[in-house]
Amino acid sequence: MTELAQAVVNGLQMGFLYALVAVGLTIIWGLMEMINFAHGEFLMLGMFGAWWLSDSVGLDPLLAIVPIAVVMYAFGVLVYRHLMRRVQGGDPFTQIFATIGLLFLLQNAVVAGFTSDFRFVNDSLLVRLSGTRLSLFGITFGVPLLLAAGLALVLFLALYLLIERTEFGLALQATSEDRDAARLVGIRPQRMFAVAWGLGAALVAVAGAILVNFFSVYPQVGLQFTVLAYAVVALGGFGSLLGTLLAALLVGVIQSVTVIYLPPAFKDAFVFASYLLIGLFRPQGLFGRF
Amino acid sequence: MRAGRIALVIGALAAIVYPIPLQIQGTTYYQTVGFLVLINAMLGVGWNVIGGWAGQFDFGPQVFFAVGAYTAALLYVKLGVDAWLGLLAAVAVAAVMCAVLTYPLTRLRGHYFAIATVAIWMIAQPIGATWEYIGGSQGLFLPVKPPAGVVAEALSLQFSGPTKSMGYYYAALVLFAVTLALMALVERSKLGYYFRAIRDDQEAAEGIGIDSRLYKVIARSITAAVFAAAGVLYAFWALSVFPEQVLDLHWSTLPIMATVVGGIGRLWGPVLGAVILIPIAQIMSTTLGTGPLAGRGIDLIVYGLIIILIAAFRPTGLLSLPWARWLRLRRPATA
Numbered sequence: 001m002t003e004l005a006q007a008v009v010n011g012l013q014m015g016f017l018y019a020l021v022a023v024g025l026t027i028i029w030g031l032m033e034m035i036n037f038a039h040g041e042f043l044m045l046g047m048f049g050a051w052w053l054s055d056s057v058g059l060d061p062l063l064a065i066v067p068i069a070v071v072m073y074a075f076g077v078l079v080y081r082h083l084m085r086r087v088q089g090g091d092p093f094t095q096i097f098a099t100i101g102l103l104f105l106l107q108n109a110v111v112a113g114f115t116s117d118f119r120f121v122n123d124s125l126l127v128r129l130s131g132t133r134l135s136l137f138g139i140t141f142g143v144p145l146l147l148a149a150g151l152a153l154v155l156f157l158a159l160y161l162l163i164e165r166t167e168f169g170l171a172l173q174a175t176s177e178d179r180d181a182a183r184l185v186g187i188r189p190q191r192m193f194a195v196a197w198g199l200g201a202a203l204v205a206v207a208g209a210i211l212v213n214f215f216s217v218y219p220q221v222g223l224q225f226t227v228l229a230y231a232v233v234a235l236g237g238f239g240s241l242l243g244t245l246l247a248a249l250l251v252g253v254i255q256s257v258t259v260i261y262l263p264p265a266f267k268d269a270f271v272f273a274s275y276l277l278i279g280l281f282r283p284q285g286l287f288g289r290f
Numbered sequence: 291m292r293a294g295r296i297a298l299v300i301g302a303l304a305a306i307v308y309p310i311p312l313q314i315q316g317t318t319y320y321q322t323v324g325f326l327v328l329i330n331a332m333l334g335v336g337w338n339v340i341g342g343w344a345g346q347f348d349f350g351p352q353v354f355f356a357v358g359a360y361t362a363a364l365l366y367v368k369l370g371v372d373a374w375l376g377l378l379a380a381v382a383v384a385a386v387m388c389a390v391l392t393y394p395l396t397r398l399r400g401h402y403f404a405i406a407t408v409a410i411w412m413i414a415q416p417i418g419a420t421w422e423y424i425g426g427s428q429g430l431f432l433p434v435k436p437p438a439g440v441v442a443e444a445l446s447l448q449f450s451g452p453t454k455s456m457g458y459y460y461a462a463l464v465l466f467a468v469t470l471a472l473m474a475l476v477e478r479s480k481l482g483y484y485f486r487a488i489r490d491d492q493e494a495a496e497g498i499g500i501d502s503r504l505y506k507v508i509a510r511s512i513t514a515a516v517f518a519a520a521g522v523l524y525a526f527w528a529l530s531v532f533p534e535q536v537l538d539l540h541w542s543t544l545p546i547m548a549t550v551v552g553g554i555g556r557l558w559g560p561v562l563g564a565v566i567l568i569p570i571a572q573i574m575s576t577t578l579g580t581g582p583l584a585g586r587g588i589d590l591i592v593y594g595l596i597i598i599l600i601a602a603f604r605p606t607g608l609l610s611l612p613w614a615r616w617l618r619l620r621r622p623a624t625a
Contacts, residue, residue, distance in 0.1 A: 035401065086602045092400070096347065097550050098601035100543070104594030108587030115586065219587075223539075227412060230405050265416035272409035279406060280394055 002138050007256040009139050015252025016149035019156050019245045020207040021225055022232035024200035027163075029230075030239035031176040032196045034084060035095045038102040039229055040222025042201045046072060046208025047217040048110060054121045054212075061124050061209045062151070068209050069202040076201025080194045088193070103222075110219040118216040126213040148210050155206065159199075160241050172196060176239065204229075228268070231275045235286055243286060250274075250286075293614060305463060309456045321455035325527070327568045328462035329520050332469050333545035334552070334560025336516025339473065341546065342555035343482060344509035345489025347400075350407035351517045352541035353414045354384040358518025359525040359536045360418075363430045373447030377522040384518030385511040392510045396503040399492075411537070418533030429532025432525065447526045458527050465523055469516055470557070476512065477557055485509050486555075517541075544568065547593060551600050553607025562609055567593060 021043060028036050049068045050061040079102065087094040121127060126144035134141040163169035174182040175192040182189055215221070232251055236243030251271050258270045278286060305328075309321045333355070340348045361383045362376030371379070395406045419427040436443070436450040440457075443449050449457025476482050484505045487495040492502050525531045548563030574589040600607065 029401075083598065083602060087605070090605055093347065093550075093554065094601045094605040096404075097547075097597050097605075100547075101594045101597030101599075101601060104590045105598065106594075108590040108594065111587035112591065227405075227408055231409070234402060234405055263416070263420055265419050269413040269416045272412040275409050276395075276406055279398055279402060 003260060004257065006139050007260050008253050009141070010145075011253035011256035012249055013141075013145045013149040013252070014256065015249035016152040016156070017207065017211060018228065018232060018252055019248035020152040020210070021204055022229040022236075022244050022248055023156060023159060023241065024203035024207075025229045025233050026236070026239065026241060026244045027172075027196050027203075028200040030233055030237075030244075031163075031172065032193055033176070034088065034193070034197075035092065035099060036200070037096060037099040037226060038106060038222075039200075039204060040224070040226030041103050041106040042072060042076070042222075043204045043208040043211075043225050044110065044217070044219065044222040045075075045106065046205025047212045047215075047221060048114070048208075048219075049205065050209035050212045051119050051121055051217050054124060055119075058123070061121055061212050062126070065206050065209045068205050072205035073198040073202040076198040077194045079201070080197035084197065085190065085193070103226075107219050107222065114219070116219055118218045120216050121212050124213055144213060148213065151210060152207070155203070156241075156245060159203065163241060168195075224268070228271065231271055235275055235278060237286055247286060293617060309459050313453070313456050318452075318455040321459045323569055323572045325455065325459045325462050326572075327564050328459070328466045329524060330544050330548055330568050331561045331564035332462070332466040332520050333517060333541065334548040334564055335466075335469055335473050335557070336513045336520075337542070337545050338549050338555065338557070338560055339476065339485065339516075340506075340510045340513040342549060342559070343477070343485035343489060344506055345486075346506055346510070347404035348407045348510060348513065349404055349542055349546075350409075350411035350414075351513055351545075352537055352539065353411050354388055354514035354517040355521040355524070355541045356414065356418065356531075356533070356536040357384045357387055357514075358521030359531045360424055360430070360521075361518070362522040363432055363525050363531045364424065366432060367430055372445070373522065373526050374445070377447075377519055380518045380522045381515045384514045384521075388511045388514035389507050392507050393503065396506045415533060415537055418537055425532070427533060429530055429535070432529045432531070434529060447523070458523075462523060465519055469519070470561070473512075473516075474557055481505070481508065547597055549607075550605075551596060551608060553609035554605075556607065556609050559607050559609050563607070566608075567596070 024042070025036065025039050028034050028039075046068050049071070050064045053059040053064040053067070054061055083098055083102065084095065087098045126148060129143045129147070132143040134143060134146070163172060171182070171187045172192050172195070174185070175187055175189045179189045182192070228251065232247045233244060235250065236245075236247030254271050254274060255267045258267050262270075308324055312318060312320050333351075337348065337351055340346050340351070358377075358380040361380040362371075362373060365371035365376045365379060366373065391410060395403060395410075398406050418424065424430065434448060434450065435446075436448060437446050440453075443457055444461070447461060449455075449461075484495070484500050487498075487500055488502045488505055496502050521536060524536070528535065544567065545560060545564070548567050549560040550563065551559075551567060552561065552563030553559030570592055571589040574592070578585075578588065604610065
């Protein structure tokens, strides 16, 4: 029983990190209805950036979040302006392939620059705390994961307030619902799309900078997170931020509970099996608005 | 389309003659490159049915490549069934399995369908890696029993010795040609028109009585059958089947990229795409050799750039360029 409770608690903590990984996709795919198969590559760039800053300048990944967010925001805007805007009006499959091309390009540009070796952050606040634990009602919390989950939750809530409570967020939602009507009230849709891509890239890269404390980084690390993020966004329901959070928590719990009963290889299989099951009975996702 | 027919004859002759000078020279490596081009072209032609004609994005067809490879390998290893019978069985198993798995998925549309096909692939991987009967992550090894004589080799799909690469090249060429001919029939049949009607306007297609779910299942099962056949050929070529190899993502990404580069929804699109894309990786690995950039994914960077350029500037693919006009313009100049 405590084993199960412990697994659920661990899964929930991972879930907050997954929420931050997936929420950029909720904005780009769910809200703005553009596809991005290079989502995991943005994450990989964030992880690599954090590793590189830690390795070369000794900057802690948690502090590296700031420069990484700024650089990746600019990168996301560039990707939209120079690539995605061009394919936006065409067949949806052109978006798929433009971003698959981007996936290959980014992943292998990093292979060319850094090789496919696995790399680890050796010296950071969270790594140094890795032995420390808190105990509560017989359940142990690893301090690093708890801190990371808390940070992810804070960032997620900040984004939630930005989208749901500010004029800018309303403009973004208006563009997502009716581009022409948005234009009539003075919103520039192109700008909104560029901002959405910037935000999406920055958020997932920040998630990468947090994850680098727990996972090794290598150029191909993105794909597993891309497929997971797609499952989370589809499970949560298109464009629903709270849906994304709840679905990410569910995915985290499914993963950690699966590992108690089955070989670890099945950890993602059950996430996808639940996607299929839920998709068949509730195609709009658990919390979809549409 | 007389120009098209001339191109077809020249292409077919080139494909048939291609391995012979290489055999004489002794550079059989390039026969293997040809083998890989043909397999990927065949897979692309198969993927075109669900992706190009029926317009459903299937990112998990490699599951049926694996199903085919495993079915024939199991029949061969456990029951001694020979390769070509195994191929027929593999095609049937993959088509039926695909129909059963895909029917429920057809409730999902667009991106949701695409993710569902990935989901099935994600579920297939741990099953393949842990199922003891099919050898788990070690997989199955196909013992070689090289028969005597070219005819016996061809009948058992087990080529060996100095003509091994050439044998598999021609086996791939035969399977590729059969696939292409069958898909040409499908394209012009009622089936082909139903697929494209569903792609262009699902509601309108249903309005005139086309059962869209049924025809999506048929389209994906045809794709699965082609992938299974290629999987069998690959298994006998590699003499082994294991999950990481036959469930590798590149069994879907390369054929799909070839289809898009050549021209999605066009019968010959994937063929042109495979001829352009597949040798890039091989040429890169020979020209970079052991230099500083060897093994640094340069070939995949080139793939990425090509796909981005096609998506951004010519999403209908290279075959859709006005070749006929260009060729006609040039003719007076050369004459």
